Amino acid sequence: MTQFLKSREAILSAAILALLMLIASRFPAFVAPSNLARVFTDTSPLILLALGQTVVILTRCIDLSVAANLALTGMVCAMLNATYPGVPVAVILVLALVMGAVMGMVNGLLVWKLNIPPIVVTLGTMTIYRGIIFVISGGAWVNAHEMSHAFTGFPRAELLGLPVLAWIAILVTGLFFLGIARTPLGRAFYAVGGNPHAAVYTGIDVGKTQFMAFTISGMLAGLTGYLWVARYSVAYVDIAGGFELEVVAACVIGGISIAGGAGTILGTLLGALFLGIVKNALPVVDISPFWQLAISGTAIIVAVAFNTRSGRNKGRIILKRAEGHA
Amino acid sequence: MGISRRLFGGTALAAMMLAGGAAQAQDNVRIALVVKALGIGFFEAAAKGAEEAAAELGNVEVIYTGPTDTTAEGQIEVINSLIAQNVDAIAVSANDTDALVPALKKAMQRGITVISWDSGVAPEGRQLHLNPSSNPLIGNMIIKLAADNLPDGGEVAVLSATTTSTNQNIWIDEMNKVMGDYPGIEVVTTVYGDDLADKSYREAQGLMQTYPDLDAIIAPTSVGIVAAARAVEDAGKVGEVNVTGLGLPSEMAGAIESGASKSFAIWNPIDLGYSATYLAYELATGDAEAAPGAEIPMGRMGTLTLDDNNEGAMADPFVYDSSNIDEFKSIF
Numbered sequence: 001m002t003q004f005l006k007s008r009e010a011i012l013s014a015a016i017l018a019l020l021m022l023i024a025s026r027f028p029a030f031v032a033p034s035n036l037a038r039v040f041t042d043t044s045p046l047i048l049l050a051l052g053q054t055v056v057i058l059t060r061c062i063d064l065s066v067a068a069n070l071a072l073t074g075m076v077c078a079m080l081n082a083t084y085p086g087v088p089v090a091v092i093l094v095l096a097l098v099m100g101a102v103m104g105m106v107n108g109l110l111v112w113k114l115n116i117p118p119i120v121v122t123l124g125t126m127t128i129y130r131g132i133i134f135v136i137s138g139g140a141w142v143n144a145h146e147m148s149h150a151f152t153g154f155p156r157a158e159l160l161g162l163p164v165l166a167w168i169a170i171l172v173t174g175l176f177f178l179g180i181a182r183t184p185l186g187r188a189f190y191a192v193g194g195n196p197h198a199a200v201y202t203g204i205d206v207g208k209t210q211f212m213a214f215t216i217s218g219m220l221a222g223l224t225g226y227l228w229v230a231r232y233s234v235a236y237v238d239i240a241g242g243f244e245l246e247v248v249a250a251c252v253i254g255g256i257s258i259a260g261g262a263g264t265i266l267g268t269l270l271g272a273l274f275l276g277i278v279k280n281a282l283p284v285v286d287i288s289p290f291w292q293l294a295i296s297g298t299a300i301i302v303a304v305a306f307n308t309r310s311g312r313n314k315g316r317i318i319l320k321r322a323e324g325h326a
Numbered sequence: 327m328g329i330s331r332r333l334f335g336g337t338a339l340a341a342m343m344l345a346g347g348a349a350q351a352q353d354n355v356r357i358a359l360v361v362k363a364l365g366i367g368f369f370e371a372a373a374k375g376a377e378e379a380a381a382e383l384g385n386v387e388v389i390y391t392g393p394t395d396t397t398a399e400g401q402i403e404v405i406n407s408l409i410a411q412n413v414d415a416i417a418v419s420a421n422d423t424d425a426l427v428p429a430l431k432k433a434m435q436r437g438i439t440v441i442s443w444d445s446g447v448a449p450e451g452r453q454l455h456l457n458p459s460s461n462p463l464i465g466n467m468i469i470k471l472a473a474d475n476l477p478d479g480g481e482v483a484v485l486s487a488t489t490t491s492t493n494q495n496i497w498i499d500e501m502n503k504v505m506g507d508y509p510g511i512e513v514v515t516t517v518y519g520d521d522l523a524d525k526s527y528r529e530a531q532g533l534m535q536t537y538p539d540l541d542a543i544i545a546p547t548s549v550g551i552v553a554a555a556r557a558v559e560d561a562g563k564v565g566e567v568n569v570t571g572l573g574l575p576s577e578m579a580g581a582i583e584s585g586a587s588k589s590f591a592i593w594n595p596i597d598l599g600y601s602a603t604y605l606a607y608e609l610a611t612g613d614a615e616a617a618p619g620a621e622i623p624m625g626r627m628g629t630l631t632l633d634d635n636n637e638g639a640m641a642d643p644f645v646y647d648s649s650n651i652d653e654f655k656s657i658f
Binding site for chain 2: 027029030035038042045141143144145147156228232233234238239240241242279280282283284286290
């Protein structure tokens, strides 16, 4: 218990509560349950991408192409819907997942088979994916009136008081909690990031594990691509521009170590929520727009500074249980 | 390349011979409307306006042309072939301010009238430039759109692009200058959506929360206006909060349909092509001269007054609402 209280997750939870109280003192309506649900819904795309990014970062990689992947999948879904309005949403969802996964696999294969540094690979594919959007769309927008009501209605349809978009984020978060804790692949992500050489001796294929991480990240980016386009009812080349950095920031704030192998799903979730609350609160607490960027940036630096401080004196823990017994 | 150039030269020569024959036959004024690229709805609509002007003027032949992609090189090639055809006037919407200047100078040396419209060229490369509108007219229009739907006054907020967007900042400044003409209308705040759909959406939501009595959101940016309309729809405030500003008909058709936006404005490409053709005609026939302070008639669009740079503003931005959105949403 005391260990949890000292943990990064507990501190981050406390920071979020303090932040909410601070906002409430200036704008009480912000903490109304309905508004918190709205903020959660708004943060859902960030949560989805940050979860995917988490497993990538755990394996000592980084995926900068997620926002471009999101935009390309979103554009394809929107163009498909505009051309064939009769295609059911279920088909579009499957298409989005598959397309996103394939784009993730491209990253993964390049990292796995050609041993190119992940930051270079994904920087390249990021530009390629954005370029492809321009090629297929000719730079034109897909607009609200060209999309069917089923297409734009899906993420905002209400189920037990929450929109489908929020439920998807909850569902995926649940799957990640289980998958990371209870499956061999989930444990392999930590092993590969914590100590790749040791991982090889235990029979884990490092490249393949990284490939799987990229595939998962891509698949979630694809799914979010459809949800994003449907939510804002518009698709164009620049949607979610710069979002990849926000996603990485959410992971970093959540305590995922850029060096790989350390961090939790709960941390990522809290990191994303923290950023989401800041983004949603800034417009209502009447802070000059000139300060908003500075405030977001400061939050990231503080979190990272905290990360390095708390992680300094200890060695990297490979076997938690062994440490407990010692 | 070699073959295409030879072919091109051949057609130009043939066209020149044809042109010579035609000129002797009926002495038509041949005005070339050079656009950024063929196949763009906005310019197809401008060509429609040019044909309308030609029909009114009678002895005008409009040559609608342009490159297949939006490059300055492509336009230079087109302009060179027009010089070879010895047209009477060239009205160009330029892909590059400076790159076209040498080619257009050559045209003017051959006695061809050159004007630019929509997207201008540097002053030495044209006789006059036709702006679709002017900053004061736009600033006035965006507040007028909001005020027209608020006869008893009310609270409006501005959702702009980035804090440093030159165009938006000038328009908002111009809007503030004429606020005195709209008593009862109060601009409560200006927020910035950075021309990102998600941030604009969030800012619009924030506006509706912070100002529960908000009556209108003015977004003089095409990304912002669409996102604000979506936010109003999702908040269930259609009818309470009117979204207006500057946007494109194709992008705003959904918002007009849902009622989130009652009206918005942007230039009308048909009027633009019409006016450009009229101006080119007046200059080519010698009925008017392009000089600072000159007033040149342009048919049903009134007259164009030139400033010190030989530039003029056509008119107020054109207002789009449920009555004409269907006609324009397929155009641009």
